[in-house]
Amino acid sequence: MKFLTLTIFLFLSNYIISYDRILGKDFATRSEVIATNGMAATSHPLATQTAIDVLKDGGNAIDAAIAANAVLGLVEPTGCGIGGDLFSIVWIEDDKKLYGLNSSGPAAQDMTIKKLKAMGIDKIPPFGPLPVTVPGAVAGWTALHKRFGKKSFDGLFTNAIYYADNGFPITEVVGYYLQLSSVRYKDYPNFKDVWMPNGDALKKGDIFVNKGLANTYKEIAKSYGESFYKGEIAKIISKFIIEQGGFLSEDDLKNYQPEWITPVSSNYRGFDVWELPPNGQGIAALQILNILEQYDISNMGHNSAEYIHIFTEAKKLAYEDRAKYYADMNFADVPVKELISKEYALERNKLIDLKKAASTYDTGIFENGDTIYMTVADKDGNMVSLIQSNYRGMGSGMVPPNLGFMLQDRGEMFNLDPKHRNSLEGGKRPFHTIIPAFITKDDKPFISFGLMGGGMQPQGHAQIVVNIVDFQMNLQEAGDAPRIRHFGSSEPTGETMINGGFLSLESGIDNQVRSELMKLGHNLKDEKGGYGGYQAIMRVDEVYYGASESRKDGHCLLYTSPSPRDRQKSRMPSCA
Numbered sequence: 314m315k316f317l318t319l320t321i322f323l324f325l326s327n328y329i330i331s332y333d334r335i336l337g338k339d340f341a342t343r344s345e346v347i348a349t350n351g352m353a354a355t356s357h358p359l360a361t362q363t364a365i366d367v368l369k370d371g372g373n374a375i376d377a378a379i380a381a382n383a384v385l386g387l388v389e390p391t392g393c394g395i396g397g398d399l400f401s402i403v404w405i406e407d408d409k410k411l412y413g414l415n416s417s418g419p420a421a422q423d424m425t426i427k428k429l430k431a432m433g434i435d436k437i438p439p440f441g442p443l444p445v446t447v448p449g450a451v452a453g454w455t456a457l458h459k460r461f462g463k464k465s466f467d468g469l470f471t472n473a474i475y476y477a478d479n480g481f482p483i484t485e486v487v488g489y490y491l492q493l494s495s496v497r498y499k500d501y502p503n504f505k506d507v508w509m510p511n512g513d514a515l516k517k518g519d520i521f522v523n524k525g526l527a528n529t530y531k532e533i534a535k536s537y538g539e540s541f542y543k544g545e546i547a548k549i550i551s552k553f554i555i556e557q558g559g560f561l562s563e564d565d566l567k568n569y570q571p572e573w574i575t576p577v578s579s580n581y582r583g584f585d586v587w588e589l590p591p592n593g594q595g596i597a598a599l600q601i602l603n604i605l606e607q608y609d610i611s612n613m614g615h616n617s618a619e620y621i622h623i624f625t626e627a628k629k630l631a632y633e634d635r636a637k638y639y640a641d642m643n644f645a646d647v648p649v650k651e652l653i654s655k656e657y658a659l660e661r662n663k664l665i666d667l668k669k670a671a672s673t674y675d676t677g678i679f680e681n682g683d684t685i686y687m688t689v690a691d692k693d694g695n696m697v698s699l700i701q702s703n704y705r706g707m708g709s710g711m712v713p714p715n716l717g718f719m720l721q722d723r724g725e726m727f728n729l730d731p732k733h734r735n736s737l738e739g740g741k742r743p744f745h746t747i748i749p750a751f752i753t754k755d756d757k758p759f760i761s762f763g764l765m766g767g768g769m770q771p772q773g774h775a776q777i778v779v780n781i782v783d784f785q786m787n788l789q790e791a792g793d794a795p796r797i798r799h800f801g802s803s804e805p806t807g808e809t810m811i812n813g814g815f816l817s818l819e820s821g822i823d824n825q826v827r828s829e830l831m832k833l834g835h836n837l838k839d840e841k842g843g844y845g846g847y848q849a850i851m852r853v854d855e856v857y858y859g860a861s862e863s864r865k866d867g868h869c870l871l872y873t874s875p876s877p878r879d880r881q882k883s884r885m886p887s888c889a
Contacts, residue, residue: 337789338793338794340794343863345787345858345860346870347857347871348856348857348872350368350691350692351365351368351690351691351692352850352869352871352872353365353381353689353859353869353870353872354849354859354861354869355685355687355861355868356392356687356862356865357385357389357487357866358484358866359472359481360381360382361868361869363384364377364380364381364689364870365870365872367469368691368692368872371463372464372469372691373462373464373691374691374695375458375461375463375689376462377689378457378687378697378699379457379458379462379466379469380473382450382454382687383454383469383470383473383530384472385687385701386526386701387473388476388481388484389866390491390718391490391491392685392702392703392846393450393684393701393702393703394450394708395448395451395529395718396448396718396719397448397701397708397723398418398446398449398701398702398721398745398747399414399417399450399454399571399699399700400414400417400699400700401413401453401749402576402698402750402751403457404694404695404751405695406693411751411753412576413573413576413589414453414572414573415571415592415593416449416572417449417592417723417745418446418449418569418721418742419569419739419740419741419743420446420447420560420727420738420739420740420742421447421739422565423560424443424560424737425738425739426729429729429737434729435729437724439709440497440498440501440705441711442554442557444725445559445711445721445724446561446721446723446742446743447561447569448541451538451541452541452542452570453571453701454538455538456571466534466537467534467535470530470531470534474530477523477524477527478522478524478527479522480520480522482517483518486865487866490706491514494514495508495515496514497706497710498707501710502712502714503714503715504719506712507523507525507526507712510522523717525715529717529718532544532546541566542567543566547563548563549714549715549716553711553713554711576590577595577596577599579599579602579603581605581778582782584752584778585752585753586599586602586750586778587750587753588774589749590647590649591639591640591641591649592640592742592743593639594745594746594748594768594770596639597628597632597635597772598770598778600630600634601771602775602778603653603654603657603658604627604631605623605624605627605779606658607658610623610779611783611784611785615780616794616818616826617826618826618830619667621816621826622667624779625670626671627665629671629674629814630661630665631771632771632810633674633675633803635802635803636802636805637803638652639734639744639805640733640735641741641742643741643742644741645734646734669834670834670835673813684702684704684766684767684846685702686699686749686764686765686846686847686848687699687848688761688762688763689850690850690857692872699749700747700763700765701747703719703722709721723743723745724737724743726745727743728744728805728806729807744805746767746768747770748770750763750764758852759852760781760788760849761850762848763849764776764845765847766843766844766846772797773844773845773847776797777849787858787860788851789860792847792849792861792862795818795819796819797818798819798844798845799816800815800817801813801814812836813834816830816837816838817839817840817843842864844864845864846862846865847860847861847862848860848862859871
């Protein structure tokens with residue numbers, strides 16, 4: 314009887330992710346959103362609505378993205394905030410060109426490996442003052458706005474300030490992570506004051522008011538971000554971190570500048586996939602795709618054992634290079650051109666055994682070496698791919714008094730081996746996991762997309778591209794499809810892959826496939842969550858198609874044409 318019950322369960326488990334839809338794949342949660350005048354997709358409804366409000370108020374995609382990101386820092390503090398960093402890829406229709414922005418912050422100038430070693434530290438801890446690096450998000454907003462913005466900067470914070478002052482209900486997934494975060498951070502200074510106002514962790518449906526962040530946003534808005542880096546906010550941040558035993562000084566904040574960079578690409582079966590070069594990990598997605606392109610993926614079948622095996626081995630190979638080479642290119646020689654070349658992919662592919670999972674891979678040799686994603690498009694054809702994060706969980710646990718936000722812990726990603734490209738140096742940016750992406754076709758914008766989630770991101774990007782190109786899925790199906798996640802690869806922080814790492818398969822992947830993968834030598838490990846969060850906007854001729862992650866709280870909204878009410882008055886609430 315027990316055997317029969319187990320058999321029935323295993324049989325039914327293959328069909329758990331299935332919907333009664335008359336069109337599309339069985340696993341699709343809904344149709345794509347379709348519009349002509351503009352669109353926004355974020356991980357929270359209030360942020361998405363804010364972006365649409367800005368578009369209806371005459372703003373462009375850049376304005377809308379900034380406004381939505383400010384709201385996300387309030388409503389989804391478990392994934393982002395102004396204590397973290399920002400990266401973006403922007404398509405400007407008038408220029409017919411992509412622009413890249415790296416707004417990740419460096420380590421404090423006074424922080425060195427020698428000093429940490431003298432403190433008995435062999436690895437930068439994940440929490441506390443030591444992993445705090447300069448937060449780049451606010452500088453990223455001002456850089457984007459100065460170059461491409463249309464509306465007044467201070468007006469972009471109206472919604473965020475209103476919700477912070479008046480309160481909003483906590484959504485389901487955010488509430489879940491706030492419950493976990495409260496256990497982790499409750500004993501850090503000022504955390505309870507912000508996120509446990511009544512002594513208990515915030516949960517789904519609770520009304521959350523953050524007066525501290527409202528006041529911080531007001532200062533940022535009226536000073537055009539100056540107060541955050543050169544004014545009162547900067548003083549509070551620096552004083553707090555130094556008192557806690559860290560190194561971040563007022564000069565570190567004052568001297569920070571984001572960097573405009575050129576995105577890099579690789580062509581996958583006629584589609585140009587764009588990522589940002591290191592210190593981020595985006596080129597790992599290109600390395601994976603370059604290997605996959607050598608196989609007839611479409612005929613293998615989606616999420617077949619053959620496909621998952623090859624994908625996993627390609628990921629392992631890319632991540633070995635990621636561990637060795639990826640670093641701040643202002644401090645280290647990173648052979649980007651060679652790493653993303655088709656010739657290199659051909660050589661690396663020779664290492665893949667089609668009948669056996671590899672326990673280890675060597676890196677290639679060259680002579681010379683928790684997050685939110687959102688996207689917005691406007692009526693003029695401009696498109697923004699933006700990702701922003703505090704890194705691990707909510708960040709470092711360091712909450713400056715009365716400001717309403719937590720500082721990031723990105724410095725944990727430094728290597729303390731002085732010979733490594735990603736070694737800690739004062740003023741150097743650490744290896745970064747958050748990556749926006751973009752696809753063009755025949756030099757025209759096609760898809761602005763991203764998939765958040767630490768080391769899941771490059772392999773998530775590659776899966777989205779494969780789902781669309783090889784398996785002919787629409788934009789929503791490409792995100793809803795069950796995902797695979799390999800973890801345990803070597804890391805830029807010094808860890809090495811042991812026994813091939815682990816492979817997790819999302820619900821909906823056939824149990825026969827799982828059995829075949831184990832026979833190939835893959836170590837399967839069940840995991841709930843960890844498969845990332847996806848948003849995307851696609852442009853075909855003059856029509857936008859949008860998709861949002863079914864695993865998160867967010868959604869995609871359209872802006873097709875102004876209603877009579879929209880023509881009469883602004884949609885933005887008053888924060889007076």
